[in-house]
Amino acid sequence: MRNLLFLAVLIAHTSLLFSQESNMNNTEIAEFKAKINETSKATITIQSNFTQYKHLDFLSNDITTQGKMAFKAPNMVKWEYTEPFKYSIIFKDDKLLINDSGSKSNMDLGNSALFKKINQLIVNSVKGNLFQDSDFTMSYFKSPDFYKVIFVPKDEKIKSYIASFILFFDKEQADVMEVKMVEPTNDYTRIVFEDRQINKPLDNEVFSN
Amino acid sequence: MKYFLISLTLLLFACASFPKKNNLESISGHTPTVINPYFSDLAMDYIYKAKINFADKSFGGIFVIKKMGPEHHRVVFTTEMGNKLFDFSFIKNEFRINFIPSEMNKKILINLLKRDLFVLINENPKILNQYRKMGDSIFLETKLKNNTYFYLTADERLHKILKTKGSKDKSSYIFAEIENDHAREIKIRHKNIKLTIDLKAI
Numbered sequence: 400m401r402n403l404l405f406l407a408v409l410i411a412h413t414s415l416l417f418s419q420e421s422n423m424n425n426t427e428i429a430e431f432k433a434k435i436n437e438t439s440k441a442t443i444t445i446q447s448n449f450t451q452y453k454h455l456d457f458l459s460n461d462i463t464t465q466g467k468m469a470f471k472a473p474n475m476v477k478w479e480y481t482e483p484f485k486y487s488i489i490f491k492d493d494k495l496l497i498n499d500s501g502s503k504s505n506m507d508l509g510n511s512a513l514f515k516k517i518n519q520l521i522v523n524s525v526k527g528n529l530f531q532d533s534d535f536t537m538s539y540f541k542s543p544d545f546y547k548v549i550f551v552p553k554d555e556k557i558k559s560y561i562a563s564f565i566l567f568f569d570k571e572q573a574d575v576m577e578v579k580m581v582e583p584t585n586d587y588t589r590i591v592f593e594d595r596q597i598n599k600p601l602d603n604e605v606f607s608n
Numbered sequence: 609m610k611y612f613l614i615s616l617t618l619l620l621f622a623c624a625s626f627p628k629k630n631n632l633e634s635i636s637g638h639t640p641t642v643i644n645p646y647f648s649d650l651a652m653d654y655i656y657k658a659k660i661n662f663a664d665k666s667f668g669g670i671f672v673i674k675k676m677g678p679e680h681h682r683v684v685f686t687t688e689m690g691n692k693l694f695d696f697s698f699i700k701n702e703f704r705i706n707f708i709p710s711e712m713n714k715k716i717l718i719n720l721l722k723r724d725l726f727v728l729i730n731e732n733p734k735i736l737n738q739y740r741k742m743g744d745s746i747f748l749e750t751k752l753k754n755n756t757y758f759y760l761t762a763d764e765r766l767h768k769i770l771k772t773k774g775s776k777d778k779s780s781y782i783f784a785e786i787e788n789d790h791a792r793e794i795k796i797r798h799k800n801i802k803l804t805i806d807l808k809a810i
Contacts, residue, residue, distance in 0.1 A: 483810040588690030
């Protein structure tokens with residue numbers, strides 16, 4: 400009986416350790432949004448390394464790619480993959496500029512409306528006006544290490560591609576640490592940011608093909 | 609009458625099979641157990657950086673092939689940013705679309721991709737005839753989708769598949785940079801269709 404009790408306590412304790420994530424209450428949500436707003440107003444440029452993990456359930460390993468992300472207010476973003484191939488995509492003035500290992504193009508079918516939306520989501524989360532976005536239903540969570548917001552698209556078409564976007568924010572600065580795009584099949588793409596540099600001068604030239 | 613005979617001869621020549629037209633010598637003998645080993649390892653994730661050109665459109669992306677079981681392959685194409693552009697399953701002779709966005713859901717494109725991918729992943733097509741070519745390679749005429757020919761080097765390594773119609777070649781599939789049954793480069797070309805696929809292992 401004593402052993403059983405010990406086991407029960409152990410299980411309860413372990414599950415407590417794994418369930419450190421909890422819902423934010425309304426006050427916390429308001430505070431969090433204010434923090435995001437403050438951070439985004441002060442953010443003119445972001446330069447960061449990133450690692451992308453593409454998870455397909457049937458694969459033995461995630462497909463890992465790495466590169467650099469550059470953002471300049473109000474709405475220029477460049478994703479530059481450097482490993483294991485060279486590829487960059489620039490979102491600028493509603494245009495997509497692609498450089499696929501030297502071959503340049505201005506539009507890609509696969510990278511059209513949906514990806515503009517995804518990018519807009521990331522830009523907006525940096526700028527802080529994401530939470531006014533009526534295209535998503537949002538739920539807010541907190542843990543000792545991060546804030547987490549789940550965005551579920553309302554639009555059926557977007558939903559058929561992406562079931563949810565999950566953004567993880569740093570607790571100190573309320574910066575985006577990680578973006579996870581979950582597909583309806585539960586396959587997902589995770590982008591983890593590292594070595595972030597805020598407001599370091601960034602030439603407009605970076606955003607040309 | 610003379611013209612009729614000439615045209616008949618020309619027609620016959622035009623209808624001659626690919627090996628006949630190319631004066632290939634028929635041989636009999638040993639054939640490898642696995643003709644196309646490049647997607648045959650169940651434990652392996654085959655990942656390629658891909659460039660697909662179709663008509664005037666160009667898609668860059670990541671191409672994934674995984675053998676799931678005997679005569680069962682999954683083929684997925686995603687953008688570099690990870691979004692799926694198609695997800696197909698080939699189970700024996702059955703073809704299944706697991707996912708395709710509406711922009712890509714064009715019958716002509718799906719059929720072309722289906723045909724190409726079927727040729728690419730098929731490990732053991734039924735062999736009808738065997739030929740010797742140029743003294744250094746074996747040449748297999750197979751029943752895979754009618755006239756499809758597998759070119760093997762003298763050491764029985766597949767380096768090219770050719771799909772033909774009559775005596776003319778229609779599509780070619782070239783395997784290069786081969787390391788331990790892994791083709792690190794694959795090129796797919798068509799004579800009459802503006803579809804090219806280039807794959808580079810990553």
